[in-house]
Amino acid sequence: MKTSRIVGMGALRSLSTAVLSLMVVLATSTRVNADEEDAKRLLKAMSDYLAAQQAISFAYDATLEVVTKEDQKLALASSGTVVLNRPDKIHATRSGGFADVEMSFDGKTLTLLGKNLNIYAQEDVPGTIDHLIDELRVKHNRPLPAADLLSPNSYEVLMLDVVDTKDLGSGVIGGVECDYLAFRKNEVDYQIWIAQGERPYPCRYVITSKLIAGGPQYTIQIRDWKTGDEVAATDFSFKNPTDARKVDLNSLEDTDEMPGHFVIGEPK
Secondary structure, eight states: OHHHHHHHHHHHHHHHHHHHHHHHHHHHHHHHHHHHHHHHHHHHHHHHHHHHOSEEEEEEEEEEEEEOTTOOEEEEEEEEEEEEETTTEEEEEEEESSOEEEEEEOSSEEEEEETTTTEEEEEEOOSOHHHHHHIIIIITOOOOTTHHHHSTTHHHHHHTTOOEEEEEEEEEETTEEEEEEEEEOSSEEEEEEEEOSSOOOEEEEEEEESSSTTOOEEEEEEEEEEEGGGSOOOOOSOOOTTOOEEOOGGGOOSOSSSOTTOOOOOOO
């Protein structure tokens, strides 16, 4: 009887441990699911807010990391501005150590000006800002800064092929308290910090490559966010006050974020 009682107490103790373990697993699983849903909800709220803004302007600081064949990571820094009026007008600038570029689009004509070279190129690209972004990325390999965030449905763009989602709490970017979210895809990971409150705009966006050794990142940090009547009136047509020389768009060299003397190799 005594032995039976000891065995019974051992079994009860094992059962209690098993139940406790199950409770921990269930609680963890529930928390993970809640985090995923919160992250998706916050990203969707940002997307809806951005899509509702007809006029937007902001300044940004960007860093493009590259990895050399000696596995040294280098960071190419630039700053610029973006002004857009939906659906079909945008003006953007980017100034770095290798190029000083200005882009104008009035719904019909795209103009790229190499200010430091005093040359420019034009191409007819009638359509919306979304169409222009696709043309720049696919046809000319000239992605627009924060292009994923400027789409009229950025939620679908950002969530495409996502396999893991996390709500990591909050952080402070440029003095602004933000919700901090992280997402994983097969080829890239990305993190985004979204301003809390009634204006959930993106404060920082970081993309990390998973296909290149060293995991280089592209980071864009946004400041001076303005919408609606706060946005200064802008002329989106191109003016040529410096008598810049016109060239073919494919000949507009040394205007990319990657300087011409950097040779692009194969991914490792």
